[in-house]
Amino acid sequence: MIQRVVVLPSLLITRGIRVAIGQIFRALAMSIPLAGATTLGAQTGTVTGRVSDVKNAQSLSDAQVIVVGTSRRTATRADGSYRMQLPPGRHVVRATKIGYGPAFDTVEVTSGATATQDFALVGAPIGLDQVVVTGTRAADRTVLEAPVPIDVLSAADIRETGRTEMSQVIQMLAPSINFPRPSVNDGTDHIRPATLRGLGPDQTLILINGKRRHTTALVHVNQSVGRGSASVDLNAIPVSAIERIEILRDGAAAQYGSDAIAGVINIILKSEATTSLSTSVGRSFSEFEGLGGSASYDDGRVVQVDGNIGRAIRGDGFIHLTGEFRDRDRTNRTRVDVSTQCIAGDSRCSNLPAGTNIYDEDLRQSWSGDSESRDFGFFANGEVPLESGMKVYAFGGFGVRDGLAAGFFRRSSDDRTVRAIYPNGFLPLIASDIRDGSAALGARGAFRDWNWDLSGVYGANSFEFTIEQTANTSLGATSPTTFYAGALRLNQLVANLDFSRLFPRTALGGLNIAIGAEARRDGYKLERGDEPSFAVGPSAIVGGPNAGKPAPPFSQVFPGFRPVDEADESRTNVGAYIDVEATPVERLLIAAAARGENYSDFGSTADGKLAARFEIVPGLAVRGAAQTGFRAPSLGQSNFSSVATNFQLINGVNTPFEIRTFAVGSAGAELLGARELKPEQSVNLSGGLTARVSNSLSLSADYYDVKIEDRIVLSGNFIHASVRELLANNGIPGVSGARYFTNAIDTRTKGLDIVLNYGLDLREAGLLRFTGGYNQNKTEVTRVSATPPQLAAVSTALFDRVQRALFEKGQPKNSVRLTLNHSFRNLTSNVHASRFGKHTIFQPATTGAADQTFDAQWVADVALSYKFAGGLNLTVGANNVLDSYPDTLITANQTRGIYMFSGQSPAGFNGRYGYVRAAVDFGALASPFRRSGASSVAAEEKSPRNQRSYRERLRAIRANAAELPSDVGTRGIIQGDPPR
Numbered sequence: 001m002i003q004r005v006v007v008l009p010s011l012l013i014t015r016g017i018r019v020a021i022g023q024i025f026r027a028l029a030m031s032i033p034l035a036g037a038t039t040l041g042a043q044t045g046t047v048t049g050r051v052s053d054v055k056n057a058q059s060l061s062d063a064q065v066i067v068v069g070t071s072r073r074t075a076t077r078a079d080g081s082y083r084m085q086l087p088p089g090r091h092v093v094r095a096t097k098i099g100y101g102p103a104f105d106t107v108e109v110t111s112g113a114t115a116t117q118d119f120a121l122v123g124a125p126i127g128l129d130q131v132v133v134t135g136t137r138a139a140d141r142t143v144l145e146a147p148v149p150i151d152v153l154s155a156a157d158i159r160e161t162g163r164t165e166m167s168q169v170i171q172m173l174a175p176s177i178n179f180p181r182p183s184v185n186d187g188t189d190h191i192r193p194a195t196l197r198g199l200g201p202d203q204t205l206i207l208i209n210g211k212r213r214h215t216t217a218l219v220h221v222n223q224s225v226g227r228g229s230a231s232v233d234l235n236a237i238p239v240s241a242i243e244r245i246e247i248l249r250d251g252a253a254a255q256y257g258s259d260a261i262a263g264v265i266n267i268i269l270k271s272e273a274t275t276s277l278s279t280s281v282g283r284s285f286s287e288f289e290g291l292g293g294s295a296s297y298d299d300g301r302v303v304q305v306d307g308n309i310g311r312a313i314r315g316d317g318f319i320h321l322t323g324e325f326r327d328r329d330r331t332n333r334t335r336v337d338v339s340t341q342c343i344a345g346d347s348r349c350s351n352l353p354a355g356t357n358i359y360d361e362d363l364r365q366s367w368s369g370d371s372e373s374r375d376f377g378f379f380a381n382g383e384v385p386l387e388s389g390m391k392v393y394a395f396g397g398f399g400v401r402d403g404l405a406a407g408f409f410r411r412s413s414d415d416r417t418v419r420a421i422y423p424n425g426f427l428p429l430i431a432s433d434i435r436d437g438s439a440a441l442g443a444r445g446a447f448r449d450w451n452w453d454l455s456g457v458y459g460a461n462s463f464e465f466t467i468e469q470t471a472n473t474s475l476g477a478t479s480p481t482t483f484y485a486g487a488l489r490l491n492q493l494v495a496n497l498d499f500s501r502l503f504p505r506t507a508l509g510g511l512n513i514a515i516g517a518e519a520r521r522d523g524y525k526l527e528r529g530d531e532p533s534f535a536v537g538p539s540a541i542v543g544g545p546n547a548g549k550p551a552p553p554f555s556q557v558f559p560g561f562r563p564v565d566e567a568d569e570s571r572t573n574v575g576a577y578i579d580v581e582a583t584p585v586e587r588l589l590i591a592a593a594a595r596g597e598n599y600s601d602f603g604s605t606a607d608g609k610l611a612a613r614f615e616i617v618p619g620l621a622v623r624g625a626a627q628t629g630f631r632a633p634s635l636g637q638s639n640f641s642s643v644a645t646n647f648q649l650i651n652g653v654n655t656p657f658e659i660r661t662f663a664v665g666s667a668g669a670e671l672l673g674a675r676e677l678k679p680e681q682s683v684n685l686s687g688g689l690t691a692r693v694s695n696s697l698s699l700s701a702d703y704y705d706v707k708i709e710d711r712i713v714l715s716g717n718f719i720h721a722s723v724r725e726l727l728a729n730n731g732i733p734g735v736s737g738a739r740y741f742t743n744a745i746d747t748r749t750k751g752l753d754i755v756l757n758y759g760l761d762l763r764e765a766g767l768l769r770f771t772g773g774y775n776q777n778k779t780e781v782t783r784v785s786a787t788p789p790q791l792a793a794v795s796t797a798l799f800d801r802v803q804r805a806l807f808e809k810g811q812p813k814n815s816v817r818l819t820l821n822h823s824f825r826n827l828t829s830n831v832h833a834s835r836f837g838k839h840t841i842f843q844p845a846t847t848g849a850a851d852q853t854f855d856a857q858w859v860a861d862v863a864l865s866y867k868f869a870g871g872l873n874l875t876v877g878a879n880n881v882l883d884s885y886p887d888t889l890i891t892a893n894q895t896r897g898i899y900m901f902s903g904q905s906p907a908g909f910n911g912r913y914g915y916v917r918a919a920v921d922f923g924a925l926a927s928p929f930r931r932s933g934a935s936s937v938a939a940e941e942k943s944p945r946n947q948r949s950y951r952e953r954l955r956a957i958r959a960n961a962a963e964l965p966s967d968v969g970t971r972g973i974i975q976g977d978p979p980r
Helices: 008-034 155-160 166-173 473-478 635-639 667-671 721-729 801-808 922-926 935-941 944-948 950-960 966-976
Strands: 045-053 064-067 073-075 081-086 089-096 103-109 114-116 119-121 150-154 204-208 242-248 263-269 275-289 294-313 317-328 372-385 391-406 429-447 450-468 483-506 509-527 567-583 588-599 603-617 620-631 642-650 653-662 680-694 697-714 737-761 767-784 814-824 827-836 839-841 852-854 857-867 872-879 913-921
Touching: 045 089, 045 103, 064 081, 073 081, 089 119, 103 114, 103 119, 150 155, 150 166, 155 166, 155 242, 155 827, 166 242, 166 814, 275 922, 294 372, 483 635, 509 635, 567 635, 653 667, 667 721, 667 737, 697 801, 721 737, 767 801, 801 839, 913 922
Parallel strands: 045 114, 045 119, 204 263, 653 737
Antiparallel strands: 045 081, 064 073, 064 089, 089 103, 150 242, 242 263, 275 294, 275 913, 294 317, 317 372, 372 391, 391 429, 429 450, 450 483, 483 509, 509 567, 567 588, 588 603, 603 620, 620 680, 642 653, 680 697, 697 737, 737 767, 767 814, 814 827, 827 857, 839 852, 857 872, 872 913
């Protein structure tokens, strides 16, 4: 069992949550018998219809049709039609689609008969009525109704960013997301992590269609945001496969399990029956002036081609396939190293002449910027209804990425250079072969009014390292120049069984109950490289002041994994949860959840959550949540072992050290005082306000306070000479430093999120939409474990000032996102501005002379799209159109003037990027003016008489629907008014 040690406030909150949950569950047990049940063999009837746009009667595909008060829902097909099986009786049905206001109506269902119900939706300037599935297990909860903050990013929002990678998309649209662009960072150059609310990349849970996504096999071990974590590779999911993204900005471990401390990102795949093809071409074209010169850049070409094909199957079933290919060239923002390159008297080497232009691209020896990358991804999503009413669903995908990035340049005079092979020095390259795959299979249905969902998901990721244009100096002139350095592999198998049911009338009002269980197996494997990549050869250094000393071993830039590093580990865990939402009075929503889990490697944990929302007056509500959470140590953190070349700034010189990362349970780690890892524990408090001023204006503001105990971090680098001697005297020679993973710190993160949405119908002049987002964030390290006794006398690096600054100051203090979108007939323009706040980087020197704070940076994007007749859409755009760059590095951190920018820059440092995108909708090409059979209904719905009577009609629906929960009518009236 886990023994949780917490401070008094955390203990009180935890106990309070558990007591409150117990009270709700006791009331729940008393109220369930009052709800009644239907028999298993109850017959059903059929409801069919079409959903259309009230303005032009055009069919709306992929609109959501929901039976209010149940978990039954379906999506419309390409022609706007839908079909549902329902038990006999009167039902309230709701139709909704992003960009439209919802519509309600009652349907009388008779056993064995078919009823028809069409809906005509009124376009809304802003999407305030999006039904969300993240953070709630109720069927018809909308964004503003949720007791915790949720962002919904639609396919149109995603497309209008002009970004081709998922991580960049969500960073541009959500101010609480940070996605820096590390460079010269080994494997992290190929899989860059993103963070939510300033917490770790592994403290955000990623879901696809509501199911847990596996992480990558890569553990980020170099000096960048996310150091010590293993993140999900968001860029392995094709952007073109996504229908929408839901971002839950609140802890949810009590609902979803491990990792959901910062929040949850749920990626919903496309299901619409459409066929489309898109291609885009772009590149960086930028001008930079500063640091004693100027440069023009024309690089970073990106070519992307993606296609979608969807078909309806057996009524309301579907199959949707997406394929995407992306080819990205490198960007490079380094300068020429004009320092002395050669050993005196070495005729094979030539120094650059005096007066060499430091911005001459043809003479640059180094590379800092985006890596080269060639990606292919395929995703499938499908669902098939059976005659019994059950639905079988499946989704999954496969991705391949071949990447290439660089390390630090080795000059000819460097002891690590084999001058017989590289007389003028060399730039070692890391080539990646990354494979990512997943498959999910499940079924859902209803049993005695309980909705059930049984599923299994398998995911796997592998990362193979090949080191090119390098050498193992200790092997001398016979050294290979290309090495296979080994591989990291991860797999995950998850099984879930979930039940949910809405009890319309109980002692607690409308009551939605969800219970479920999860079983999971995780596997992790580290495979050795070829022997020359980790060999300690017999050669000595040739030439220079260290001639005759043993030459540095291992393949340069990335030593191969050794036999002693190999690992093949797995673990299992099982968990169960209960999730309850109640409306005891019309304007009050209360939610409670509890979850317990047991892990085979460290024991058990239990967590709970309480959340509430109260509508003070129609349109104005307060909300808040209190919860505990946890994150289990990843198998990579427990078992990763390697040797890597790290550079430390020593007396103003970037000095290389061969740093060994010891697996936590290894002899080397225990020698240095490492202890078995335990899970992180968190307490999360949040509170906020939502205001729906009108159908065109909404505002939300949410404060959060997250305390995390026993955070797992990668220690500082132990590079003191006595540490090397300690390791060598105990049979571990050949390294110049060491580190390991440890539960070393506690942190507290406080922040504020503000989101504003405004829409203005300009009638003949089109539709104008504005979205503004602001995030303020501060993290403080509140505890650091004492340095182990065997290191205390020689090192304070268990968690040194550099690592502390990475947590407390390494991410922007605040962020702003502003988007203005104007649609006029077939023309759409989009202007987006982002502000990335200050961040700071510390260097090892305790004097702080090389520490640097980077000022805030504004980045502006523009795009113009035109939709031609026949389904062709053409877009021209520019990201960072004003060609903004972050602050340059101070001289002390430029490494002989080579590196101008920091890899922690949240907006990157590539400058302006322009692109052209063309997309063809083949469905529109075949039938450009597809209309529904509900034209007369559409005309009736948009008449002034029906707009004036909308409230009365909805009240009548509520009065006639005996099974409708008491809170639905008011909520529908508030949210359903057609815009005026």
